[in-house]
Amino acid sequence: MEVILASVFSAIIIVITVYSMLKVCLIAYKRNEISLQKFIIFTTSSIVIGLIVASVLPFGYQKVIDYIY
Template identity: 50%
Template structure:
């Protein structure tokens, strides 16, 4: 039971960290587009690729945590 709680907490905090990182990147991209430092096409590409990478990391990372905690326990 405590193994499951540790696994859930690790997964939750990693997802929160990934969310905060992606949110900060998107805010920086918004600032860049408002200052006309990047084009709209580049903005769309950067935002969509950031979201895609963040989602893939958030889905793969818990499996890595599961294997890590399983070997330690």
């Protein structure tokens, strides 16, 4: 139960972080500070890294909980 709760709250934080990064990239693209290619690369990498971290976190939390008990 603790692992699920910690994973959900961490996933929410990760989603908020990725959303903020996407907003920053969009603002930079609209101001012509980055090119379209960099915009696509930055947004794609932010989403992929967020998904990877959110999917690996439950296993890490499970190991920590097992170590504690």
